[in-house]
Each structure stands twice: as structure tokens, then as C-alpha cells.
Amino acid sequence: MKVRKNRNSSHKKWATIFSVFPGGGHFYNRQYLRGSLFLLLMASYGYLFGGVILFGKQGGGMIGLFTLGTVPGEDHSLFFLIEGLLALVLILIGLAIYLFSIYDARKNGEKRDAGESPYKISEQYKDTVNKGFPYLLMLPGILAMTLSVVFPILATVLISMTNYNINNMPPNKLFEWVGLGNYLNMFKLASWQSALLYTLSWTIIWTICATSLTIVLGIGVAVLVNQREIKFKRFFRTIIILPWAIPAFISVMMFSVFFNDSFGAMNLQVIPFLDRLFPFLEITALPWKTQVEFTRLALILIQGWLGFPYTFVMVTGVLQSIPGELYEAAQMDGASRFQQFRKITLPWVLLTTAPVLITQFTYNFSNFNVIYLFNGGGPVIAGQQTGGTDILVSWVYKITTESAAREFGMGAAITVFISLIVMSIALTQYIRTDAFKGGLKK
DSSP: OOOOOOTTOOHHHHHHHHTTSTTHHHHHTTOHHHHHHHHHHHHHHHHHHHHHHHHOSSSOHHHHHHHSOSSTTTOOHHHHHHHHHHHHHHHHHHHHHHHHHHHHHHHHHHHHHTTOOOOOHHHHHHHHHHHHHHHHHHHHHHHHHIIIIIHHHHHHHHHTTBOOSGGGOTTTSOOOBOTTHHHHHHHHSHHHHHHHHHHHHHHHHHHHHHHHHHHHHHHHHHHHHTSTTOOOHHHHHHHHTHHHHSOHHHHHHHHHHHTOTTTOHIIIIIHHHHHHHSGGGOOOOOOTTTSHHHHHHHHHHHHHHHHHHHHHHHHHHHHHTSOHHHHHHHHHTTOOHHHHIIIIIHHHHHHHHHHHHHHHHHHHHTOHHHHHHHHTTOSOOTTOSSOTTOOHHHHHHIIIIISSSOOHHHHHHHHHHHHHHHHHHHHHHHHHSHHHHHHHHO
């Protein structure tokens, strides 16, 4: 039923004002059932979660988030921090419901100002289903992602702002907020600064070299096997993907024995064979696990071996999609094999696989398994907090679980620092790729 239009009416304004009290705006709009539902919902939410928000299960809640406990031996600072963060999430959910009630009352007041009847519950339901159905489908995934991804990230950020270590280990002792102290110490204190720069530089070298080797080997072998002259393609493809089929954990442990200085096959069998084959090189046993440079070289070679089958499989699929007419036209123009690869194959492969190849860089930046399983991040360097081949993520593991100080707060700060680097690099490269630009245009 239409109501008479009043150009001077201000239902929208008054509905917004009355909505400060949950459901008040709907009562003003004569939507008594909806107003009662919002009032009941907010009252129930406050009744169910009000105590949890303020005090938590362990006596924490929002109050505990600020204090992190006051009685050593009884209060647990970590529980207080987690419960405080959970209370903050509950507050945000309640605030979202409250703001939606204001928005809904405001929209209905706007309809009254336009001379229209406010939404009925049945009309609101149909409108929600029609317009909000995709969001309703996404809601379970969003909630799962919030609990499994966002919540731990926020907890890590908060821990990075505390002095949580072995000297402040709850429940016997309490840790406190230090703000950005860990981040400042990371760059100001000589011991932390030296270890950070040393580890960060090797992490960058490791990421670039290991990933580049993986990509070059994968693309090169895929292009080679895809040549028309090569017979038994299926057999070769099956052999090539075997390193990918074997669990990386087992492969790295095998390589750890293979490169052992004393009894490894590399020094006892492979190098003597190469020395007999090429005597002019005068190759001798090498300190693969006791000298930093050779350990780093071994790690890069191992990751190249482990990672290239994935790139090989991906590029092989892309090569099948390249139209043969392009190569035929290039041959008619007199283009060599290398020119065909440079002008046709490589641009096509990179355009299609660039986003996935970028993930290889971000993966290797935090590739803990290969570094730690091969040599525990060693060899040890005198006067340095980190091992010779430790990358940032393995260094964080050591200072939080193996060091005597157990610097959880500093470890969390370094973790946040790593995450910012990885996200910045990945986002920058994604935006610059043609595949990403094509997605934006759509």
C-alpha cells in the first residue's frame, strides 16, 4: 500500500537516530516485528557473549587483553591474549549486526520519505535471497578462513608486540606489552641486526637461485621432450616426474646422506668417477656439509632437482596448447629453432604460467623443509645467532624452539617481517603480469 509522499518528511533521519537503541528505528517505521527481532537478537548476543567479552573463560576477555594477567602463577598471559582477541572478534560481529540494523532502518525510512511502504519481512527475505545469495554461499568459507588464517595471523602480530620469552614464560611468570620494541631491536641491536642481514641476504640468494634453476630446468626439459624428433615421449615424461612423486621429506634425507663429507656417495663414488673421466680437472672430495659455500650449492642443486618436475608438467601442458601454425609460419620466414623458442614458445609459456611461477618464489622464500632436513641450517658460524644456510623461517624456528632464550616475541616479529616481504613481492609481481592485468580488465 502506497503512502502519501511528503517532500518535507525526515523519516530517514529519525529512523537513524532512533536506531541508536537496537530496533528503535524499526519501531519508528512501524515495523514492530522486525524491531522486536533486532532487539531480541542484540539482547541475546549481549547475554550470551557479554561475560566472555569482558572477562573470558580464564578471567581475561577484553580486560585481560590490556593487562595480560596480574597474578603470576595463576594468570596465563597467552590465554589472556587469545581470549582478548576472541573477545575483539565477537565485538566486531556484534557491531556488524548493530550497524546492519541501523542501515536497514535507514533504508526503510528513506522509502517512507519517497512515499513508498517500508519493506515487509517477506519482501526483505526475497531481496536478500536475490541479491545476497552469492555472499551467503561464501559465508561458511569466510568464517573458516577467519578462524584458520586471519585469527592466527592477528595472534602472531599481537605476540610480536610482547616480551614473551623464557624469562617471561607463563603461567609461572607473565609477559607484557612492549609495542614495537621487538621490531626496533631487530634493526637496532647489533646481534639481531647482524643475524637478520646475514639471514635475509642468503634467503634472497637462495630464493632467486633455487627458483630460477627450477624454472629453467622445467621449461628447458619440457621444450626438449616436446620436440617432434624425440621418441618415447610418454616414457621420458614418466621418468622425469618421478622426483615429484617421491615425498620431498624422503628425498631430502637421502640427499643428506648422499652429500655427507665422510661416507656420502658424492665424495666416495661420484667425484672419483668424474676425476677419472676428466683427470685434467683434478677434482677432490668437497666439504659439502661443513663449509658454507658448498652447503649452499648443494641445497640449490637439491631444490632444483625436487622442484623442476612440477614446472615440467605445467609447461608440458601449455606447450600442447600453442597453435602449430605459429611455428609453421616462423619456419616459412626462416626463423631458427632458437628464434622460435624466444619469440613464440617462451612468451606463450610465461604469459600462461607467470602467476604460478611467482608462487614458486614465495614458496622457496619460506621453504623450511629442505633447509632444515638437509643440514639443520648449518654449518654453525662462530659468533652468529644463525646457521650458515638458515633462511628466515628456519631461523625463527631455532630462536623459538631450540635457543636457550626462546624468543617467542622476537620470533613473531620476524615472522610478520617475513610475511610483509612475501606479500609485497607476490602482489607486485602479480600486478605486473599480463595474466593479472587480463583478469582486471574482465
